[in-house]
Amino acid sequence: MSLIPYHPREGREIVLRHRNAIVVRDPSSQRLEIRGLSECPTCRQPLRSSSPDRQFDSARHHDSFVDPNYFRMLRAGHHSVRAEHPPSSPIRRFVQPILATPQPAVFEDTQDVEFISSTPAVQEGSRIRREAFSPNYFKTFFVEEKELGRGGKGVVLLVRHEIDGCHLGHFACKRVPVGDDHAWLEKVLIEVELLAKLSHPNLVSYRHVWLEDVTLTRFGPSVACAFILQQYCNGGDLLQYVIGEQPKETTKEQLKAQMRRKSKGQLEIPRDQFASQRLLSFEEIFSLFKDITSGLAYLHAANYIHRDLKPSNCLLHREGSGMICLISDFGEVQSEHMVRKSTGSTGTISYCAPEVLRRDSVGRYGNFTTKSDIFSLGMILYFMCFGRLPYRSANTINEELEDIDALRAEITDWQGFQDERRERPDLPSKLYQLLKRLVALDPSQRPSANEVLAAMKTESTVDSVPRGRSSSPPVGLHNRRIQNLDSPVPPSTPVPGSSSTAP
Known part of the structure; x- marks a missing residue:
């Protein structure tokens, strides 16, 4: 048996596939045609078969596919969609994109782009065309x-x-x-x-x-x-996954209790008041953390800094019995090596590195770097381990109730990861060593995302656990799943098309 290349009929290119429907593009007319999918576009086998030897697994074979330019094709041809009588074939509708139409020239050079969600002062002549x-x-x-x-x-x-x-x-x-x-x-x-x-x-x-x-x-x-x-990710976010569904409304009594806890130096809300909070096992922590680190390593290799890593920006997607974690919300992303121009911090600061919240002698805040992303990654790991943050002024459930000035002062004065080992004795010591390195106060002591991935590689061969496309092998507390970060690591794999990786 040998594999041979398959060329679609009439040279049409599949630009979208979802379940039993596909959208194809005719390269000669540039039309998009929506068709019912009765056979596999690759092997030409029928998708529905009465044969007991060929049972179609929709969860496995109905993976969706979207060409990166598909929605742009729709936009380009949006104004020229013509209502035509449907032919006898399973074609549902015709859309003819004008692919040669140039994009409106409303953008300028991207070199000075810093925050994509920052709002600069409105300038004359800046109206949107x-x-x-x-x-x-x-x-x-x-x-x-x-x-x-x-x-x-x-x-x-x-x-x-x-x-x-x-x-x-x-x-x-x-x-x-x-x-x-x-x-x-x-x-x-x-x-x-x-x-x-x-x-x-x-x-x-x-x-x-x-x-x-x-x-x-x-x-x-x-x-x-x-x-x-x-x-779209169908499993919610990591914050909800850990603390469960909590009421967002805060009564006066809850606010008073929060103030009393702060005055006594207590950390946030006691765990026993989180009715649905779950304590993640090492297996869950390892698997979710590896997914987040993999996404961050790719982002850094592409010379981007996320700047807003936190559990609510880590989305979960369930596929069958598996689950993967994806980094989302790139509203604060900036290119690496870009000098910070803003005079303050936007959004949540609970997971920010201390150095980006400090001012220099002329009042400028520290720059965001890949190392500040690593600190945020470490705080996410901290949250997965303990279900909270190490700051009294942090509010896991209602971030809008945080005293930003008090929280900023607490983060910049934080003395580093210390005594939490006693709270989770079930977690392996190497995980604590990794966590301590991730949230090191000295940015130069923090590892890169690729170094973290290398340290997480197992040295023993074990069966994998089904987790969708990003499956990780099961974790045993006695298996050496996390290497010492001080030991040599293999060279990292750069992002496709990149010649180097971010530090």
Whole structure:
């Protein structure tokens, strides 16, 4: 038996596949055709068969695929979609993208882009050009199912991609009101386009970004909004996974109790008050931590710094009996070696490295680096081990109730990882050694993400545990799953197309 290359009929290229539906592109006409999928596009075997010897496993063989340029193709051909009578073949609809149409020239050089979510002062002539908008793109190609989350910058929706009633997959869509005169929006679009080129099993992938006028209230005016389409993860986030579903409302009595705990030097809320909090086993900690570290290593190898690593930005996705963890929310990502221009810190600081919260003699904050990301990675590991952070001023459940000034002072004065070993004697000593290195006060003492991955490699051969695409072997407390970081490690593997990795 030998493998031979398969060439699709008529040279059509598959640009999207979801369950029993595919979208193909005709290279000669540039049309997109939506078809029912009755046979495998690779081996040409029928997907449904009555033969007892060929049972189709939908969980395994219905993996979705989306070409990186698919949603751009839809956008390009959005205004030229023609309603045609459906032919007798299983083609559902025709979409003809104008691939040669140039993108609106509304962006400038990306070298000075720092925060993609920072809002610089509005400058004269910075209005968003109307050619950059895609009217009715959302309504044409998506159906809103429910709200996944809401924050100060907008709302995240679970949407179903649909064309002519054909279900083509679920996605998460962030809708951010931007008004009509925000120069920072250009930076958002540029950064999303750059990050869309990154592809790793442990990074949430960006699919598309576009602008559209939206009426957010029944009687209000339309508002320009940025739509950021990304991969949907169905398992919630790491924060919810550890602490469970906790009430967000805080009563006066709870606030008073919180103030009393702070005055007594106690840490956050006692664990026994977290009714649904789970204590993660070493196996779970190891597996989730390896996923996060793998995604971060890839990001660093591509010369990006995340800057906002925290459990709520680590999303979980379940596939069958497996689960993988993916890094999300790249709203604070910056290129490596970029000098920090802002005068303060945006968002949550609970997982920030101390050096980025300190000012120098002229009042400038420290730069974010790959090493500051590693500190945040260490704090995530700390949280997975103990279900809390080592700061009295931190609030795991309600971050908005944190006293930022008090928390900043506590982080910058923190003396490092010390006595928590006694709280979890079930965890191996090498895990504590790793944690101590990750949150070292001296950034130069922190390992790189690739060094952490190398240290986590097992020296014994054991069976793997099913965890989807990012499976890790089971962990026994007596197996040497974590090497000493001081021992030599093999050279790291760079990101494809990169000649070097981040330190």
